[in-house]
Amino acid sequence: MDPVYVLKRPLVTEKSTFAMNERKQYSFQIDPRASKADVKKAVESAYGVRVVGVTTQVRKHKSRRQKFGLVLEPNTKKATVRLHPDDTIDLF
Numbered sequence: 001m002d003p004v005y006v007l008k009r010p011l012v013t014e015k016s017t018f019a020m021n022e023r024k025q026y027s028f029q030i031d032p033r034a035s036k037a038d039v040k041k042a043v044e045s046a047y048g049v050r051v052v053g054v055t056t057q058v059r060k061h062k063s064r065r066q067k068f069g070l071v072l073e074p075n076t077k078k079a080t081v082r083l084h085p086d087d088t089i090d091l092f
Contacts, residue, residue: 003042006034010091011078024083026091032058032077039079049087055080 011027019025030039036054043051059076083089 001031001034001038003038003045006031006038006042007046012091019080020089020091024085024088025080026083026089027078027080030056030077030079032075034077034079036079039081043081047089049089050084051081052084053082055082 008029008031011029013027016025016027019027026043028039028043034042036056039054039056040051043049057078057080059078061072061075063070063072065071
């Protein structure tokens with residue numbers, strides 16, 4: 001998979017901001033078809049850092065009630081990337 005299409009956006013929450021500062025872990029929303037090797041290659045090429053480990057998580061769809069019935073949101077895939085202790089990513 002092409003590295004340009006793997007990373008959709010960084011996830012910036014309170015928990016992920018703490019992990020960025022304390023543990024050198026960054027969270028991204030990724031393409032559901034991407035593998036761990038694809039994510040590692042995409043982060044290394046996009047940000048110029050060394051990746052130590054990648055963990056992935058698939059978030060199941062949620063059903064939301066709207067005026068014309070139930071609507072299912074699509075599944076999303078999240079990746080948490082652990083960096084080398086000397087590297088950082090400047091997201092802001």
